[in-house]
Amino acid sequence: MPVLILVGLCLLSLSSAMLLYLYLGSDSALAVLATAVAWGSGSLWSRYQAGVEQSAAQVTVAPWRELANPLCALHRNATEEMTSASNRCERIQHVLHEALQLLISSFNEINNATERQQGHAVDLARLLAGEKVLPTEDSAQHKPFPVEMAEILEYFISLIVDISEKSIHTVHKIDDMAAEIERINAFLADIKSIADQTNLLALNAAIEAARAGDAGRGFSVVAAEIRTLSNRSNEFNESIRKQVEMATVITRNAREVVGEMAAKDMSVALKAKSRVDEMLTEMHELHEYSAKVLKDISSISQHITDNVNRTLVSLQFEDIVRQIADEINEGAHKLIDMHGEVRDVLQEWEDKGGTNDAELQTHLLGELHRIRDGWGVSRSKVQQSSMETGSVDFF
Amino acid sequence: MADQGSIIYRLQDNEQTLCVEIHDSFCFDLLREFRQICERARYKRYIIDLRYTTYIDSSALGMLMVLHRFVDGDRQAVAIVNASDTVLDILRIAHFNQFFDISGLQKP
Numbered sequence: 107m108p109v110l111i112l113v114g115l116c117l118l119s120l121s122s123a124m125l126l127y128l129y130l131g132s133d134s135a136l137a138v139l140a141t142a143v144a145w146g147s148g149s150l151w152s153r154y155q156a157g158v159e160q161s162a163a164q165v166t167v168a169p170w171r172e173l174a175n176p177l178c179a180l181h182r183n184a185t186e187e188m189t190s191a192s193n194r195c196e197r198i199q200h201v202l203h204e205a206l207q208l209l210i211s212s213f214n215e216i217n218n219a220t221e222r223q224q225g226h227a228v229d230l231a232r233l234l235a236g237e238k239v240l241p242t243e244d245s246a247q248h249k250p251f252p253v254e255m256a257e258i259l260e261y262f263i264s265l266i267v268d269i270s271e272k273s274i275h276t277v278h279k280i281d282d283m284a285a286e287i288e289r290i291n292a293f294l295a296d297i298k299s300i301a302d303q304t305n306l307l308a309l310n311a312a313i314e315a316a317r318a319g320d321a322g323r324g325f326s327v328v329a330a331e332i333r334t335l336s337n338r339s340n341e342f343n344e345s346i347r348k349q350v351e352m353a354t355v356i357t358r359n360a361r362e363v364v365g366e367m368a369a370k371d372m373s374v375a376l377k378a379k380s381r382v383d384e385m386l387t388e389m390h391e392l393h394e395y396s397a398k399v400l401k402d403i404s405s406i407s408q409h410i411t412d413n414v415n416r417t418l419v420s421l422q423f424e425d426i427v428r429q430i431a432d433e434i435n436e437g438a439h440k441l442i443d444m445h446g447e448v449r450d451v452l453q454e455w456e457d458k459g460g461t462n463d464a465e466l467q468t469h470l471l472g473e474l475h476r477i478r479d480g481w482g483v484s485r486s487k488v489q490q491s492s493m494e495t496g497s498v499d500f501f
Numbered sequence: 502m503a504d505q506g507s508i509i510y511r512l513q514d515n516e517q518t519l520c521v522e523i524h525d526s527f528c529f530d531l532l533r534e535f536r537q538i539c540e541r542a543r544y545k546r547y548i549i550d551l552r553y554t555t556y557i558d559s560s561a562l563g564m565l566m567v568l569h570r571f572v573d574g575d576r577q578a579v580a581i582v583n584a585s586d587t588v589l590d591i592l593r594i595a596h597f598n599q600f601f602d603i604s605g606l607q608k609p
Contacts, residue, residue: 368559
């Protein structure tokens, strides 16, 4: 029974070593495992040897079967436990593999999502800053609203100046025309005075003709005709004067209209201009702010990506765990094999009738020594490989 | 609209420079007078002094532009001086510094 407990302890150490590995890392767990295996096998061996010596000494008193039976039971239990441990090891590998696949795909998804998120944030920030416009049919001609407003305002202001300049120029021409019309009026006054003088002369001629009597009759007719012509000339002069006056009134009206065109209050344009300037300033401020935010977003995204990538590298610990688990598994199988060989030796002894024959004992002891030496070799191999894996520093 | 403006002028530098002071409103009312003063001869240099000018509208800009044409587009021939901030703002948004030598505005 104590042997059974020892084997149990040994197995317990083995399984706890595997668990310890998961928590502590390869080196310490392997040390525990190696100790457990060494302790377990060493105890088993010394117990077994003690049993053999005891049975050899008391072969006549205690039959070999009393020793063989518990040893066989012990061997069965140990084999079962080892098989179960080996299976659990494989399950650990399987569960670990699946969990890691899930983790890796999740982290990759985080990377992709972060990239997409950054893309959207960049678009949005550029849109807000007026650097970019929503994609439309004529997006190539689109400009940020404040810039477009500034251009339109510039156009209108230059238009106002242009219209004013041309209007002032036109008013100058109208003034020149008015001066010309004024000169016509002067001419008309001259013509009127000539006509009046002609009228006076005709009157004098008529008086002189009347004084001449019959001899002057013909001349009096001519004088009357001249008076008529003078009066007609005056009438004509008057109608020209009226027309010129009308033209002056029309010219004055035209001057007023063109003057209204020229005189526009600039305060509206001034206000609009200052508002547009404000908008442009706001746009630039927003632009600067969004550039800052974009830089921040980029660095955050890069940080996330770096961390995820580091995590993905760290997740390669699965390889090491698998290697360790393989080693544990190998160790378990070696234990199973060793038990098989010990059982064969016992079987051979039993087949020979469990005699106390010296030659057989030497042979059997030689077999057991061979098994122990073989175990020692395989155990040192495990230690060596554990040191190799231990040198790879992932954590 | 402010009070009706008026013009005071004098000749300087051996009658080669015409100095024109605009008082109160520089508006359409001053058109004929401004033209008579400025176009009675082709002076070497014109100084438009706006220290007493309280208001200008677009017709003043038009008159200045006509003067600019009268001096054949010579930017150095016409100087605008002592303009108030408001008047300077209007001259600025009209980009008049490309046509005139304006004290207070940079050459473009």
